[in-house]
Amino acid sequence: MLIEFGHLALAAALIASLMQSMTLILPGRFSHLVKPAAATQAAALLFAFIALVAAFSVSDFSGKLVANNSHTLKPWFYKLAGAWGNHEGSMLLWALILSVYGWLLSRDHGMDDKLRISAVGVMGALGLGVCLFLLISSNPFERLDPAPFEGRGLNPLLQDVALVIHPPILYAGYVGFAAPYALAVAALLHRASDKQMAGILLRWSLVPMACLTLGVGLGSWWAYRELGWGGWWFWDPVENASLMPLLMGIGSVHMALLWRRTGQFAGLTLFAMLATFCFSVLGTFIVRSGALTSVHSFAVDPLRGSLILAYMFAVIGAGAVVFIRRRPVGRSNVDRQISRQLALLSGAGLLGAATLTVCVGTLYPLLIEQLGGDPLTVGAPYFNKTASPMLGLALILLVLATATKWGGSGSLKDFRKPSAFALIAGILGGGVTALFAGLEISQAAIIGAALMLPAFVFYQEIWVGKLKQFGIAVAHLGFAVAAVGMIGSAALSKDIVRAVEPGDVIETPGHVLTFNPVERQPGPNYVREFSTVDVAVKTSKKQLAALSPERRWYPTGDMVTTEAAIRSTLFADLYVTLGDLRTPGATEPDWALRIRHRPFISWIWFGLLLAFLGSMQSAFKRVGRHAKTVSSGLAVPAE
Amino acid sequence: MRQWVWSCIVALVIFALLTPAGHAQAVDVGDQRAHDLFNEIRCPVCSGQSIAESDVPVSVSIRQYVQQRLDAGDSDTVIKQNLVIRYGENILFEPALAPSTLPLWLAPWGALVLVFGALWYFSGRSRAESH
Numbered sequence: 065m066l067i068e069f070g071h072l073a074l075a076a077a078l079i080a081s082l083m084q085s086m087t088l089i090l091p092g093r094f095s096h097l098v099k100p101a102a103a104t105q106a107a108a109l110l111f112a113f114i115a116l117v118a119a120f121s122v123s124d125f126s127g128k129l130v131a132n133n134s135h136t137l138k139p140w141f142y143k144l145a146g147a148w149g150n151h152e153g154s155m156l157l158w159a160l161i162l163s164v165y166g167w168l169l170s171r172d173h174g175m176d177d178k179l180r181i182s183a184v185g186v187m188g189a190l191g192l193g194v195c196l197f198l199l200i201s202s203n204p205f206e207r208l209d210p211a212p213f214e215g216r217g218l219n220p221l222l223q224d225v226a227l228v229i230h231p232p233i234l235y236a237g238y239v240g241f242a243a244p245y246a247l248a249v250a251a252l253l254h255r256a257s258d259k260q261m262a263g264i265l266l267r268w269s270l271v272p273m274a275c276l277t278l279g280v281g282l283g284s285w286w287a288y289r290e291l292g293w294g295g296w297w298f299w300d301p302v303e304n305a306s307l308m309p310l311l312m313g314i315g316s317v318h319m320a321l322l323w324r325r326t327g328q329f330a331g332l333t334l335f336a337m338l339a340t341f342c343f344s345v346l347g348t349f350i351v352r353s354g355a356l357t358s359v360h361s362f363a364v365d366p367l368r369g370s371l372i373l374a375y376m377f378a379v380i381g382a383g384a385v386v387f388i389r390r391r392p393v394g395r396s397n398v399d400r401q402i403s404r405q406l407a408l409l410s411g412a413g414l415l416g417a418a419t420l421t422v423c424v425g426t427l428y429p430l431l432i433e434q435l436g437g438d439p440l441t442v443g444a445p446y447f448n449k450t451a452s453p454m455l456g457l458a459l460i461l462l463v464l465a466t467a468t469k470w471g472g473s474g475s476l477k478d479f480r481k482p483s484a485f486a487l488i489a490g491i492l493g494g495g496v497t498a499l500f501a502g503l504e505i506s507q508a509a510i511i512g513a514a515l516m517l518p519a520f521v522f523y524q525e526i527w528v529g530k531l532k533q534f535g536i537a538v539a540h541l542g543f544a545v546a547a548v549g550m551i552g553s554a555a556l557s558k559d560i561v562r563a564v565e566p567g568d569v570i571e572t573p574g575h576v577l578t579f580n581p582v583e584r585q586p587g588p589n590y591v592r593e594f595s596t597v598d599v600a601v602k603t604s605k606k607q608l609a610a611l612s613p614e615r616r617w618y619p620t621g622d623m624v625t626t627e628a629a630i631r632s633t634l635f636a637d638l639y640v641t642l643g644d645l646r647t648p649g650a651t652e653p654d655w656a657l658r659i660r661h662r663p664f665i666s667w668i669w670f671g672l673l674l675a676f677l678g679s680m681q682s683a684f685k686r687v688g689r690h691a692k693t694v695s696s697g698l699a700v701p702a703e
Numbered sequence: 704m705r706q707w708v709w710s711c712i713v714a715l716v717i718f719a720l721l722t723p724a725g726h727a728q729a730v731d732v733g734d735q736r737a738h739d740l741f742n743e744i745r746c747p748v749c750s751g752q753s754i755a756e757s758d759v760p761v762s763v764s765i766r767q768y769v770q771q772r773l774d775a776g777d778s779d780t781v782i783k784q785n786l787v788i789r790y791g792e793n794i795l796f797e798p799a800l801a802p803s804t805l806p807l808w809l810a811p812w813g814a815l816v817l818v819f820g821a822l823w824y825f826s827g828r829s830r831a832e833s834h
Contacts, residue, residue, distance in 0.1 A: 293756040300751045332825055398826045409826065413818045420814035428807045429793070437803050441745055443796030450811040559738070559755075643758040656758065 237276025
């Protein structure tokens with residue numbers, strides 16, 4: 065029964081979204097319906113989503129989706145998460161989050177009513193498309209008759225805490241960019257290009273940006289811990305899918321800041337906001353169509369692919385048409401001297417160029433294959449030579465820009481004090497690290513240089529800036545800290561692979577590891593083989609930890625996963641995985657131990673977490689301040 | 704004092720250029736050269752994993768093959784070519800510069816020119832005009 069109610073609710077959401085979007089065609093007649101329709105759509109989708117989660121929680125295998133993606137042996141936590149750990153469920157979540165943003169937008173009276181109603185209408189049209197897509201090709205509420213006795217399980221790689229919370233947060237990010245998209249369309253329709261519009265866009269793009277940062281960070285944390293490859297970013301198409309809207313989103317937020325401050329660049333900002341959501345939809349296409357196969361993808365169906373493609377072209381086309389016909393005329397100008405304006409503009413430019421590069425690199429293999437060429441892989445080496453330098457420069461710009469001033473009066477003198485502070489901090493930091501970790505001079509120099517980044521931001525925004533803009537300072541510091549992790553782990557990592565017999569002792573530069581016999585044990589829905597590896601300090605022989613790298617065999621789906629054992633400390637991770645090097649046909653296992661030394665790697669996720677918290681604080685401060693002005697009746701209409 | 708600032712900026716830029724080159728250093732998997740090569744070769748049956756990280760039989764045997772050829776004195780290019788002949792172009796993570804990949808390698812420059820061209824155009828008047 066519950067499944068039928070969910071199905072009905074989905075249909076109700078479709079009708080509500082239709083009503084909500086009608087205002088775009090007949091503004092006079094339908095505008096009063098926008099607010100209740102947005103609320104109805106969100107409520108209906110929430111109900112549908114709860115119905116689906118409930119079906120998963122009781123393992124109702126008469127639901128096709130449940131039968132295909134759940135299993136009675138699964139821990140309850142993962143049973144619930146199974147609801148969005150698959151194509152249909154995650155698209156329902158997509159629709160739900162979109163409708164929640166639409167509902168919230170319909171309640172934001174801090175803007176002109178005409179603008180708000182049009183924007184919510186656009187949200188309705190976007191929701192209409194997703195609801196249609198769900199009902200036509202990805203219905204999560206399909207029944208199965210007869211119901212199977214047992215479900216077919218969930219991809220074991222996806223049984224991880226980070227992946228349970230990852231999709232909702234990721235979607236709160238990249239689906240959230242629908243709100244600034246809708247607002248940008250409305251702004252173009254009503255020719256709202258004043259500074260207040262920039263503030264509205266900023267208010268609605270900060271939360272998505274923050275959530276997407278956290279979502280991408282969580283995804284990378286999952287890949288690091290769960291894949292057992294020792295890396296944190298693989299330039300996999302699915303990762304790129306969420307990276308593109310993130311980079312573009314960060315760029316557009318900073319463009320909106322520029323617009324709000326100077327009253328210029330309305331056109332470019334609106335364009336960037338429109339483009340950001342287009343990249344979100346492109347990302348959805350990459351992940352959900354199954355066009356690019358990857359470890360994360362689990363949907364293969366040409367109908368779905370073509371429908372998402374049609375949706376994407378509708379989103380891009382509508383944005384492009386409105387932009388081309390209604391874009392604000394007149395040029396902006398920036399003095400080409402050292403200033404905050406110039407820094408923001410160049411930073412946004414670098415992010416835009418990096419986004420385009422990632423986009424081409426991700427889609428190129430697909431294009432070549434469509435054109436009948438030999439299949440090729442565009443992997444990490446390509447992106448590291450192209451997008452990474454752009455992003456590195458953008459990051460350095462971020463750091464240096466904290467010392468710039470609004471207006472064209474800046475000079476190199478402004479950088480003197482923070483540079484001196486950063487240099488001293490870098491030398492001290494690099495020296496101390498070198499002393500503790502026994503680094504070579506060149507390595508210490510790299511770490512020292514990397515540490516200059518957060519030191520510079522710290523000096524400028526926290527010490528001198530006295531945390532006046534708390535959230536922004538924390539977010540910038542977070543990215544600089546993450547950069548230390550990225551640079552440190554790239555430059556100082558060490559890998560050791562060794563075929564081992566029980567009792568073997570392996571020496572690494574800092575540790576001594578003892579490999580103990582491999583044991584077999586049944587787990588909840590898998591069989592685990594693990595070894596206990598004793599880790600001791602090399603010099604003092606002091607016992608540090610016992611790590612248990614393991615391999616899991618999931619009988620459902622006959623899949624083997626590698627579970628890394630990680631010893632995390634502030635300055636380095638020791639990452640141990642158990643491998644089986646046996647040649648095909650051999651019956652006896654041929655154990656190998658991979659020991660990876662990953663300095664500073666946890667700084668990446670700590671930094672991204674800081675960036676998330678900082679951006680959220682900044683967003684809510686903005687929303688709070690705005691709510692206060694509205695309630696005290698100080699709001700000034702846009703037009 | 705000004706040179707000092709400049710030297711900081713130069714140092715930052717240099718390290719920015721250095722970072723992408725920093726690779727994981729292998730201590731024990733054959734030599735550094737072999738390990739670097741392993742990282743450039745995709746495991747044919749796994750998705751997105753290099754043979755350096757994968758332990759499936761085919762990766763193990765490609766590793767052995769690469770190590771043998773290196774020991775025999777083959778150059779990296781020759782080894783890669785042989786692998787491409789056997790497994791196709793997509794065995795390599797980095798597509799070679801060829802007519803079919805030219806757009807791919809030109810894209811980043813195109814993106815930079817496009818974006819900064821647009822910014823330059825829309826940011827309008829030069830300083831001389833505005834004063």
